[in-house]
Amino acid sequence: METIELKINGRKRTLHCLPNATLVEVLRDQLHLTGTHVGCDTTQCGACTIHVDGCAVKACTVLAVRSDGSDVMTIEGLAENEASHPMQEAFKACHGLQCGFCTPGMIMSAVDLVNKGCALEPSAIREALSGNICRCTGYQNIVAAVMQGASEMQEQSS
Ligand code: FES
Numbered sequence: 001m002e003t004i005e006l007k008i009n010g011r012k013r014t015l016h017c018l019p020n021a022t023l024v025e026v027l028r029d030q031l032h033l034t035g036t037h038v039g040c041d042t043t044q045c046g047a048c049t050i051h052v053d054g055c056a057v058k059a060c061t062v063l064a065v066r067s068d069g070s071d072v073m074t075i076e077g078l079a080e081n082e083a084s085h086p087m088q089e090a091f092k093a094c095h096g097l098q099c100g101f102c103t104p105g106m107i108m109s110a111v112d113l114v115n116k117g118c119a120l121e122p123s124a125i126r127e128a129l130s131g132n133i134c135r136c137t138g139y140q141n142i143v144a145a146v147m148q149g150a151s152e153m154q155e156q157s158s
């Protein structure tokens, strides 16, 4: 077993894991942060997207030991003071989800692209979210939700 220290959703945690444990396994199985989903386990679907040190990563292909010392945020850490994040609200308002399986990963990727200052036209959003697959194929509403969430994030930060 290896010992690692992570800051997860603002809280410092010391964890023990196998050298080959992935970050998503540690989050789900040890910490019960099951909002981070596993759809493929091969870096294709984006359901496991979280933020590590402020950047979106697919947690199914990051070894937990490689993230020792990192600041990790999962979908559970996005809301502040029990108020949903503007991107979460926008997904609700724009019906940007159907079964919801892809939604946590979509939202984490969408927040990352806004934080990075990416262009926010529909075509650029589709390109930026190409690593996140929605099996329900609700892409039209997802793009609308990201545009609305992005404008609310920008308003809040101005
Ligand atoms: S489970 Fe990680 S990309 Fe699909």
Ligand code: FES
Pocket (backbone or CB within 6 Å): 096, 097, 098, 099, 100, 101, 102, 103, 133, 134, 135, 136, 137, 138
């Ligand atoms: S809402 Fe069902 S997979 Fe995207």
